[in-house]
Amino acid sequence: MQVYSYLVSLLVGLVIGSFLNVVIYRVPRHESLVRPGSHCPGCGASIRWFHNIPVASWLALRGRCRDCNTRISVRYPLVEAITGVAFVLAYARFGLDWETLVAWFFIAAMVAIAFIDYDHMIIPTRIVLPGALLGLMASVALHPQQWWMYVAGSLGAAAFMFALAMIWAGGMGPGDIRMALFMGAVLGKYVVLALFMAFLLGGIVGGILLLTKKRSRKDLIPFGPYLALGSVLAVLAGQTLMNAYLGLYH
Ligand SMILES: [Zn+2]
Missing domain, CATH: 1.20.120 (Four Helix Bundle (Hemerythrin (Met), subunit A))
Structure with a gap:
């Protein structure tokens, strides 16, 4: 049961981390957090949901846009991973609370x-x-x-x-x-x-x-x-x- 809770914490952290990438990019530019959806900074192609899976997608696409091959910064999966790990540690510290x-x-x-x-x-x-x-x-x-x-x-x-x-x-x-x-x-x-x-x-x-x-x-x-x-x-x-x-x- 405990392993399951840690896994859920990790997944929540990865998804929130993915959202934080949007926050980090858009808040200082005074852009909307919801619209438009995620798109490639190089060619503007919108990112399909199955290419928007935290960390895994970046690894699967080897850090490049599927459409134009633009390099996608390692920062994106890093922010997701940091948030995921920190969420697990927070759950370990406070438990179901x-x-x-x-x-x-x-x-x-x-x-x-x-x-x-x-x-x-x-x-x-x-x-x-x-x-x-x-x-x-x-x-x-x-x-x-x-x-x-x-x-x-x-x-x-x-x-x-x-x-x-x-x-x-x-x-x-x-x-x-x-x-x-x-x-x-x-x-x-x-x-x-x-x-x-x-x-x-x-x-x-x-x-x-x-x-x-x-x-x-x-x-x-x-x-x-x-x-x-x-x-x-x-x-x-x-x-x-x-x-x-x-x-x-x-
Ligand atoms: Zn692109």
Whole structure:
């Protein structure tokens, strides 16, 4: 029975991941999410449903359009696979519970934000603000006794990012502040861990890029992907990571 549940989680994740590819491409371009249907970026041929099966179709067509042979980025199956695996891990963490649904919704939003910010240096308000509102409502409904923790997490994280933006001009933008609202609304106290992981990972990757001269100190590096990764890690393994970190001092 358990195997079956994991399989369903994986399939849901792959299908949502496929939809996220559309979100990642169209939201920053202000295009409709439903119309027109998926089409090849090269020749515009619409993609038949049997060529739109997550990951499998890309592999079967060897990453090329069936009609014009245009190369189709490995990003598409990658986004699907990441979402699928993360959905399985979320189910493993929370089981058959509303928490799983909240985690799936949050992970999906984080995947979309990470790639949109990476591509365009934009954290879309159309995702983070409704996300923050829905996230806060879900958190309060699921944890009515600790509702304040989510309000405090949301406002506290946003205030922290705001302070950073003031000190470090050009480092953080209003998008990062709004994103912190969303993170705190869902993560509660674990938003501290998510921010810590984001700065740690961002620092490591940024350092490597500087050292290998792939980026100069003047280049802007989008921070959304790190905030998203820190958030997903906090959702999937918050307590474990917190214990490991505290264990360093005992
Ligand atoms: Zn084509």
